[in-house]
Amino acid sequence: MASLISRGKRTWRIQVMIDGARRSITFKGTKKDAQDLLVRIERLEGYARRGLRPSADVLDWIRDLDQDFRLKLVELGLLELGRVGGSIDDLLAYARELYSHLEPRTRTNYDQYEKSLREFFGSSRPIASVTRGDADELRRWLARPGRVDESRGYGQASVAKRIKYARQIFEIAVRKEWLSANPFAGLKVPVKVDAGKRFFVPRAVAD
Incomplete structure (x- = not known):
């Protein structure tokens, strides 16, 4: 009452x-x-x-x-975003509140990652409708030409950062029990090794 x-x-x-x-x-x-x-x-x-x-x-x-x-109702425990058709934009707004204490540079990076998620999913896409297949497609989409300019997609490091951020915010939804599973869980991200940082390890050390 x-x-x-x-x-x-x-x-x-x-x-x-x-x-x-x-x-x-x-x-x-x-x-x-x-x-x-x-x-x-x-x-x-x-x-x-x-x-x-x-x-x-x-x-x-x-x-x-x-x-x-709407987010105030979520914070009170009256709404679960997954159950009420909470959108990508709702989840990003909730994450933004959680990360409001971050350094400006980190916040700027997160803004870029959020922009990519909105471009791919659309702001109104219900988070409960996002599947593992969507996560795979996002990874491919980020690398396609047109993301950075007409001829280039994001590089491996930039793709990895955006996928990791998506995994991170969807994990928030799982922990809050708005979703039963994280569609980005276990999704492998490209890792590019900088040739300049490679070094020789002698067999004796490796053994």
Whole structure:
């Protein structure tokens, strides 16, 4: 059972019990809108508690939500991205929050990897629909001409970094139990050895 608490100036706090813990979410709007949201959150809590997929009308409402608010519901434990048709864009946004503390250079690299994933899958592709075959195809697609310019694809190192990032964020979805399996798990990535870094190991040392 959820409760609605006025915080003044059209600001409301909705409290709900999830897994025995009281959690809350803040909403700004009219009392009627807050009451409507309260009802929907109560329904979501019921679905989450019973491990059920939300009804069609609730799913439509979820898809129409602002992404930031949808992710708040995920963080509260009211939504599972895989169960409610969470998209690639939802997963990337969630990962972005987790990695917000990273150094600017690393964040810039991650932005590039995310761009590649959006270009291949599309922002609205449900994460639950991504298969091992899709992961294989992404690896091939990244290396094809046209990715960097008209005549070149990404090099082996760049392909490997993007595949590793995809594996990393899909593993987040598995750990959060939004997905039952990681389609990128076990997918081999190309490894290019820099000839300048090769060195001779004497037989005596190798033995």
